[in-house]
Amino acid sequence: MESSERLALCIENKDWDTLVSILKPKDFCSDIPRTLCDFNKLLKVAELLTDKDFNISEKIKSILLKCLANSCVNGYLEKAYVPNDGGDISAHKNIYKFLSQEVSNWSEEGPYPFHINFPYDGVVRWAIKTITDYASTQKRLSEDQTEVLRLSLQFLCNFFTFAFNISTSTNADVIMEYIKDQNFKDTIIKLVGHDRAPIARAACAYVHNMVKQLFKEFYATIDKKELTAELIKSTISDIQAALDTVILLLKEPNYLKDIYDEISIDDRLYLLDIIHQEVRSFVYNEENKNTHWLPIESIEFLSDKFKKKSDLILKTVNSELNNIEPTEVTILIDILGVLTSNPKLDECKKLQEDKSLLINCVYLLKAIHMVGKDTNNCFTPLQKLSDLALHTKADCCNEAEDPNNHVCKEKIQNHPAFGFKASLIRVIGNLVHKHEKNQNLVRENDGIPLLLDCCNIDARNPLIIQWTTLAIRNLVDKNPENQEVIGKSVKIGVVDSAVVREMGLTLHDEGEGNAIGIMPLPKKD
Template sequence: MAATLNSDDISPSIARILNEKHRPEHLEALKAFTSALRDQEYRDVVGREAFSTLLKVLSRLSDELQAANGFDQDLKAVSLQLQLAAECFRALRNACVQSAHNQNILRELGFVDISIHILRFLHANSKSGDGIFESLRCGIQFLGNLSVGNQMCKDDIWRLTFPALLVQLLNVADEKTVSYASMVLHTCLDENKVEEVAELQNIQLVLRVMELCRTQPELDWTVLIATQHFLKSSALVENMYSAMSPCERLTLLELISAQLSGGESLDNGIPPGVARFLASSFQKCCGSVLSLATGSASSDEVLQEALTVISLLDVLCEMTSHQGQFIFLQDHPDLLVTTIELLKQVHTIGKSSKNIFSSAQNFDALVDVETDLSSQSPVVSFKAHLIRLVANLCYTHYNNQNKVRELEGIPLILDNCRMDSNNPFISQWSILAIRNLFDHNPKNQELLASLERRGDADYSALKDLGFRIEERDGSLLLRPTHKDV
């Protein structure tokens, strides 16, 4: 406890470690210092001399560890040094808690340099055994606490660890080490540093963080790094997306989708450039989804490419639902045209033969809560989401309403105003699309009224819009539905 130690006599207690052969008593002295530093009052009064002495101890331990012979084969010879180093880091970690004063002293004395020097050495020997990890973890924790709320410390740590050491620490075969390294990365990052990360030569750090998001989703720090920093940079998103495999892209798109749907704020931190890039990416690769119907998706990579298209569509649907933030996507070059053309292809393929895009009436599976989601078709709801995107792009947008008519998209959407167990809610999305297409657009209303009745079009669904189809003199007329009085 703090009451048993005085800040004036702790330095001599630790100084003995410098002049004597290492003994267990030295470790106990360091542990007492660590324990005392848990107390705020003690942290506020501990003298600079105590930290200066601790720096000398840590420097000696660094020299001894690197001078040890046979280190790769036998950790027993340096076991006590490793424990002493770990305890030094614990003491330093405690000293930084809610103490900018101590953070600045430690930085001025040179603890950042010596600590990172030791961490490099420990990482280089991390395959030697578990005995290394305790010191490695404590050293990284110290850097994390040193950087909290202290810009100068953040900048020093960043300068000495980015990108090589951070990449190395994130690849250590120890979950706690990876977690603590992620914490340091998250703490040091800011808008300017993200610009550095976005450069192509640093892409390995980005890819490792994203891989951890995929393989260790319970690791909160990497998810925070991605959502609070990476996704806010258009350049970084473009570079990482281009360098990723289709499987890795799915993780990125899942994070973007979660960011879009999470919380009530319309400002989700995703810049317009990211939205434009994803729209263009969808346009470039959307045709790969058709391979799912032909059976040409024989390889896992081809399947992942098709799944990427599906995820891109989901993200675009979510983005265009946020009319205020991403309304500019309504004018994204040829996005609407691409969507209509893909809808035509999917619809035609589904009707030409029995395949993955064909309509179905198997509604029992939809209500079976025990259904294994992994057994569902990868294109479930794909056609419905294409129609949803059309609806969003046409909302109060006169030119897009006309474009759909010119592309013969209105009969296509009408043909989907029916229940389809492979596309839950497709009739509702179709109704929404028709409503948006007819809103203040007489030409589109006239088109519907002039259509010949088709047996495969469920016009009764339009009743939900407040319209009815009335036949007169061999023609179809669009009439408002009169409410019964």
């Protein structure tokens, strides 16, 4: 007796124990072409799953779903079945039961290409209804129900990835109507951020595959704001498919613009952090030449956002201001710093053409530098290493010898202004790299003396001397006018840096234009 016949007998007698023992999901993973027996066996599985009259248990549903999901992988392609008489197959209560009866009269060359095709639409409809019903229940799902929900999502993942081609499927319009159902779309978004990780993983995998395979149809009809919020929630929970989906969406030209101002500030910061990490990986990969990870539209959008919001960083001088929004500006400048760091890439070339960005950076640097000189605030340079030395005790501020003048390292490093000045100089240096017009623009806006004045050790801005030196080097590269500005600079004296003195050294000027040397401090008696 063939396996399909044994399966049919179990279904007829409702012998579920025997059915479970003979039904092996791995048997449905074979490659096409498949036999008429294979086709008939899958029909029986689909019939049993979709026919309410059988009233099977959740565990049996799970086994059936695994079989159907496996049949999609490197297997059958979806194709609607049309009876020879041209009748409407949907008129039958269960199309798979009807087909099973039809198949009994087929030879190896039947009226339907069963070697390579299968009419999955009935299973797709059942899976979508099950997902919607289970997700909307007010009661907490049992473990078995949770597994059916997860496997229903898994089946849809496999189906749309392997078994469905919108351009060739004869049933594409019908199936697309199923997934465009508003109730189902809202359900999927809710499941993406589900508190049960297996459900969230499956939902994220489904969304990832839809974005990858059917972006146009999926993206146009989904609530982008809510989807992004739920994806970020699952990304924070270390669900890789959620992060992969966000990265896929970020590569679409209008996505960032569509959702940026709609999502919460916390989600926005997390999204910017993802962008920062991804552009770092991309830009610093030497194999990427003349290509871009972020769409040009998104790069322009981020640049515009920085220009519009950059003055928020100046408001951090007021300690009462919430630090969240200024943090957005600090991440934006870090992203721009990475994007402008490789002159071979399109991203850098595009930003170098943005004159308003360069002017904004120069004037913002000037404002920050002046504010830091006026009073003791978050932009005032720290030139003592001891200022940032954390005490070994938990409450360093209360235990400090001089609480009024004590500087807490943790507070300094967590402040949005930490490193911002150096990041700003980095972007300026990158924008003028081998770009004569930008070099001239900085000179015309008095940027060269400003940069020279910034070239001091500052514990609030690690590597500020290095970034400033590089920026000045880029400014004078093949630019005689800028070289002349540097040449005409007058040395007033040697800065008495508290940092250097704290290290037991002093700067010594030999006079008459000779070099400045570093000498040990005289020993105290």
